[in-house]
Amino acid sequence: MSEVSNVARPSGRAANALRQITLTRQFTKHAEGSVLVEFGDTKVICTASIEDKVPGFLKGKGQGWLTAEYGMLPRSTHTRMDREAAKGKQSGRTQEIQRLIGRSLRAAFDLESFGERTLHLDCDVIQADGGTRTAAISGAMVAAYDAFAKLQAQGVISAIPVKQFIAAISVGVFKGVPVLDLDYLEDSDCDTDMNVVMDDKGHFIEVQGTAEGVAFDRQALNQLLDLAQAGIAEIITKQKQALAI
Amino acid sequence: MSEVSNVARPSGRAANALRQITLTRQFTKHAEGSVLVEFGDTKVICTASIEDKVPGFLKGKGQGWLTAEYGMLPRSTHTRMDREAAKGKQSGRTQEIQRLIGRSLRAAFDLESFGERTLHLDCDVIQADGGTRTAAISGAMVAAYDAFAKLQAQGVISAIPVKQFIAAISVGVFKGVPVLDLDYLEDSDCDTDMNVVMDDKGHFIEVQGTAEGVAFDRQALNQLLDLAQAGIAEIITKQKQALAI
Amino acid sequence: MSEVSNVARPSGRAANALRQITLTRQFTKHAEGSVLVEFGDTKVICTASIEDKVPGFLKGKGQGWLTAEYGMLPRSTHTRMDREAAKGKQSGRTQEIQRLIGRSLRAAFDLESFGERTLHLDCDVIQADGGTRTAAISGAMVAAYDAFAKLQAQGVISAIPVKQFIAAISVGVFKGVPVLDLDYLEDSDCDTDMNVVMDDKGHFIEVQGTAEGVAFDRQALNQLLDLAQAGIAEIITKQKQALAI
Amino acid sequence: MSEVSNVARPSGRAANALRQITLTRQFTKHAEGSVLVEFGDTKVICTASIEDKVPGFLKGKGQGWLTAEYGMLPRSTHTRMDREAAKGKQSGRTQEIQRLIGRSLRAAFDLESFGERTLHLDCDVIQADGGTRTAAISGAMVAAYDAFAKLQAQGVISAIPVKQFIAAISVGVFKGVPVLDLDYLEDSDCDTDMNVVMDDKGHFIEVQGTAEGVAFDRQALNQLLDLAQAGIAEIITKQKQALAI
Amino acid sequence: MSEVSNVARPSGRAANALRQITLTRQFTKHAEGSVLVEFGDTKVICTASIEDKVPGFLKGKGQGWLTAEYGMLPRSTHTRMDREAAKGKQSGRTQEIQRLIGRSLRAAFDLESFGERTLHLDCDVIQADGGTRTAAISGAMVAAYDAFAKLQAQGVISAIPVKQFIAAISVGVFKGVPVLDLDYLEDSDCDTDMNVVMDDKGHFIEVQGTAEGVAFDRQALNQLLDLAQAGIAEIITKQKQALAI
C-alpha cells in the first residue's frame, strides 16, 4: 500500500497496525489441537478434534473431511446474548461464520491425504471485541496443524497434510480512512467492513466486503486489500512462530 | 476491462456476456410489487409486501424497515431437495443468502422516509440454473420499487424512497478464464466464484468471493470486478427499462 | 343435478360453472413432470420427481411409494403469510392438505408396478384465489402421469401405472345456493365448504365437507355432490386433453 | 336406512350396531369438565378447561373461543408409538384430528355469549381400538357442557351457551357391507372409512370420507350416511342421559 | 424412627402415614404391563412395552435396555398446563423426572439377562396431587415386572430378570415437622422436599433433597430418611401383594 493514512483510532493504533496477537497452544488438554487465539481483547478458543469417520456423502471414498462450528459464550459480548442452545437454533450470523471458517480451512489442508477421518474445528468466543471470525480462522489454522501433527506423531499419517498456511483479518473504512483489524468500537461505527482470508502466497481464499451505509469505490477496495495482505502476512508469521516451524 | 478472454463456455456465450435477462412486473396479483426475474433458465419470483408495522427494535422510532427471505421450490433444482418447511429449518446457505438480499436492498432505499412500515421481500426460486441470489437481488430491486410506487400512488408517501438502484451478478474463473454471469454448468466447475452487488454509480455494496480449489490473485480479482461492473450496469439499465423510468 | 339455481356469484359465473382451467405441462425444466395448473386466478406449480428409493417401511418389498408436499409462497395470498420454513414448522392446515393430496394420488396409480421408487409430488401455490388444494390434486395428476411417461420412455417401466384418472373440486353453499368451484370471495363467505375427489367413473376418493356456521342437510349435500361430479368430469376431460390421450 | 345388511363383523355386532358407549363424568377432579368416554375398548379422557382470556386475534372483541388438542398415550395402541412431546412435534394426523374436534365443537356452542374466555378441550386417548376421534368429539361435547354449567353455577354466565348437541361416529364399508362404528379390526381392513359429525337435528357438521383402495359410489355413500345418522342420534341421547337433561 | 411428630396435615394424616395406595394391574389392554398407580388423588398410568431391539450404543452386545418417559395430561393439574407435544419440547422438569425413573428402574432389573430388547416405561399422569414421580416409579416397578412375566410365560426368557424390588416416596418438612408422602397442599408449602428411591433391603438407589427457602440440617435429613425408609417398605409390600408374589 502506498502510504498509511492518518486517523484517530480509538485504540491509538496506526491505520495499518494489528492489535496484539497471541496464539497459545495446548490451551485445553483433551483436544488433539487446542489454541487460545487473542486479537487484542478478542479471545477465541479453537479446538481441533479428529474423528475416525466421515459424513455419509464421503463414505468409502478414502478421503477425509474438515468442518467447523462457531459459538459465542452468552456474556462474551457487551450485553448478554441469548444462548443459542437454549433458543434451540443457531442464528444466521453463526451459520454464516462457521461456513466461512470451514471453507477457509478446507483450502489449507489436503482432504485426500489423511484417510476417512473428520477434523472438527470448534471456535468458541469467550470474549468479543471485534474480529471474532478472523481470529477464529487464524487460530483454527494452528489448532488444525497441531491435530495433524499429533496424528503424524502417532504414525497414523506420514506427513501433515498442509497445502498452505492461511489466515484472516478484517479491514474497513473508519471515519473515511481504511484501517486494519477493526476492534469493536471501530466495527460499530465503520462505513465498510471487509473480511479477507489469504494464503501464504498472498492469494485470496475469501473476500467478503459489505458497505455499511455508504457504498465503496474501487480505490477504497484496493486500499483495504493492501492493508489486509500485509496484515495477513504478519499473522502467518506469528502462526509459524507459534508452531516453531 | 482491458479485453475479453476466449473460453469455450458451455452456453457458447462470450466471457463478458450476460444471459438473457427479463424482468416481468405484476407477475402475481396480490403483492404490492411482484416480479418474475429470469437470468437465462434461472427463474425467481420476487414479491414485495408492505406491512404497517416494524420489528420491536424499531418501534416508536418513526422509521421503516426492509427485510428479505429466500427459498427454493424443492424441484427447482436438478435433483429434488428436501423442503425446508418440512425439515423444520432453513439451511445455513438459505440464511446466508437472505441476509445478503436484505443488506443489499437496505442500501437501495432510505429506511427513514416511509414511516413505521416494513417492506418484506420474498425471493422464491422456481427454476435454478446458477446465479439465483444475484437474480433475486436484481429482481427484488424492481419489486420493491413497484411496492413503494403503489404507496406513493395511494398518497401514503410523497416520493419513492430510492437512494440508488442496485443490482447483482456473479462472476468466476472458469477453466482459467474470468467470465460473467455463471450458469449451473460453469458454477459447478469453476475455480473462483464471486457475487458482486453494486449501485448505479459503479460503487460496491457487497463483494463476496470464494476460491474453489485454487486461490486467486489480485489480477484475477481485478478482472472479475471489471466484468461485474459492466454486467451490473447492463442489469440496472434493464431494471429502469422495465420500470419505464 | 336437477336444475341449476340462480345466485349472484361475485364472478358472474353460473352456479355450475367452473372457472377457466388450464394445465401447462413442462412448466419448469428439471422435474420429471411439471405442471402449472390454473383454476381462474389460483395458480399452483405441481412437480413430480422420481427418486430411486422408498421409505424405510417399504424397503425390500419390491413396490413403490407416492407422497405429496404442499406449500404456499408467503405472498401468494391477500395478506402476506409467515414463511413456514422460517417459522420452523408446517401448519396443521398445510399438513392436512398434503396428506389429502397424497391419499388422492395414491388412489390413481398402482404402487406395486413401478419398482422401489418414490414419486414426490410438490404442489406450491404461487397465487391463491380459493380452491388451491383441489387445483393441486388436479394438476398433480397430470404431473405424475408425465413423470411415469418419462420412466416408460426410458424403458424403466413397461407401462404407465395409472389405475384411473382422478380430479378434485370444491363446492359450497354460497348465499343459500349450492355452487361449483368456489373462488376466494365465495370461500370466505359461504355456509358450507366441501372438497370432493372423484375418479373417472364418478366414484368417490375423498369427500370432505364442513359446515361453516350453519349445518347442512342431506338435500344440500346431494346437490353439492351433483355439482362436484359434473365438475370433476369436466376437469378429467381437460387433463386428458392436456396429455393428448 | 332401508335394511341392515348381513356381515360377519369381528365383534359379532349387527351392521348398524354401535359398540357399548359410556360417558363417565367427573373422571378427574381438577378440570371444569372431565369425561371418560368409551366406545367399546376405545377410551378417551376429555377435559374441558376454562381460561379467562382469548387468543390475540380476538382480544377486545367481547367474545369467547374454543379450541381442542388431541393426543395418544404412547402405548394406547397395539404397538408403542413414539411420544410426540419427545419427538418435538405433533404428527399431521394429530393436527388433523384436533382441528376437526375444534371445528365440530365450535358448531355446538355460541362463542359470542360467554365473554372473553377460552374453553380448552383436551382429548387424550388412553386405549385405542378404532374411532378415537369420534369418541373424542362425542365425549368433549359432554365435558364442554359440564364446564359451562360450572360457569353458570358460579353466576359467571346466565345460561349454558349451547346451540345444539353434536356427536360423531365412524362408518365404513367392511367386506363390502356398510357398517357403523368401526373397531380397530374393521378399520384396518375396510374399503371406505368415513367420519361424520352431526347435530341433534340430523344435519351435518362434518363429513370426511376416504376410499381405502376402492372408490365408493353414491349408493354406498348414502347407506353410510344413513347408518351414521341413526348412530349419532343414539349417541346424542346418551349424552343427554349422562347430563341428565 | 424414634417417634412420630405431631403436625396438622391438611389431610389429617399422621406424619408417618402414606396416602391410600392402590396398584391396578392390566389397566389398559395393549401394553405388556399396564398399571394404574394411585397415591391418594395422584393417579398415574404406567405401561411397560417390550421392543425387540436396543439403542445403537448397545447393538450386538447381547444385552437389553430399559428407558422411561414421563408426561402429564394438560389438565391433570390445578390449572391447565401447555401440552408439551404442542410446544414442541419437554420441559427440564419432565426430562429430569424421566431420567430419574429410568435410572431407578435400571437398578431393579438385570439388563444383561433379557436379550437385545428394550423395555419402554411410559408414566403418564392423569391426575396430579403431589408425588407424581414417586408414584410413577412405584407403579412402573409393577408394570415392568408384569411385562417380563409375560415374556417368561411366552418362553422368551427363562426367568424374570428382577434383581430387587424398588419403590419411591417423597418426604418433606411441612410447618417444621418431617412428614411422609407429601400431597399437593403440603408440597406447595413445605420447607424441604425430598424424593427417595430405595430397594427391598432398605438401601438407597436415589436421594434427591432440596431446601425450599430454608436449608435443612443433618438431623432433619435423618428424620426424613427414616420416614422414607418405612414408607418405601410399605409400598414394596403393596407391590408384591398386587403381583401376588
Next chain:
Amino acid sequence: MSEVSNVARPSGRAANALRQITLTRQFTKHAEGSVLVEFGDTKVICTASIEDKVPGFLKGKGQGWLTAEYGMLPRSTHTRMDREAAKGKQSGRTQEIQRLIGRSLRAAFDLESFGERTLHLDCDVIQADGGTRTAAISGAMVAAYDAFAKLQAQGVISAIPVKQFIAAISVGVFKGVPVLDLDYLEDSDCDTDMNVVMDDKGHFIEVQGTAEGVAFDRQALNQLLDLAQAGIAEIITKQKQALAI
C-alpha cells in the same frame, strides 16, 4: 468424620482431599461478574450478568430473579460431544444441571432486595475432568457476589443481597471407599455418586445421590455427607479469600 479411609485414588489424593481449587475473578471483561473456577483440571467460566427486567411471572412485584444456564464446549470432554446449539436442543443432563445451579444460587441471595432485575449466571465448561456442576455452583457464587458488588458500587442497591455463602462438591464411593471431589477417572468407575450443596452454616441446600450399580446404605450415606461437609467448608473459605471478605 471419624477417620479417613485408605484408597488408591488415581490422583494419589487422600480420600478427604479436594483437588487444587482456584477462583480467578475478572476473567473476562464484559460481565458484571466473571470467574474462572478450577477444580483440578475441571475449568468452568462463570459469568454473572445483570439485566434490568424480570420474567413475566414476576413483573410488577418489585422483586428480582436469578437464573442459570450451563453448557460445555464440544471438546471440553475426552471425546468431542455434539454442540447443543447445532443439535437444536439442550440435553436432559444440561437442563438438570442448570436447574440445580439456579436453585442453589437462589438459596444464597435475597431475591426481594435488588429490585426488578434478573441475575443471569452462565456456567460454561471449557475443560471437564469430573465435578463440573459443583465447580459451576461454587464459582457462580463468587461471580454473583461480584455482580452485586458492582451494583452496590454504582449506588443501585445499598447492600449486597447475600443471605449466606453456598458451595458444592461431589462425593462418591470409589472402590468401596467414600472419597471427596471425584475426578473423571473416579467418576466413571464409582459405585455411588453424590452432589451436595451446603451453606456456610453446614446446612443442606441440595443432596443428590445416585447409586451406580450398587445401592448404598445409611452408613455410606453418612460418611459421604461428612466428607462433603468438610469439603464445602474449605471451598467457602476459598470463596471468601478470593473476594477478600
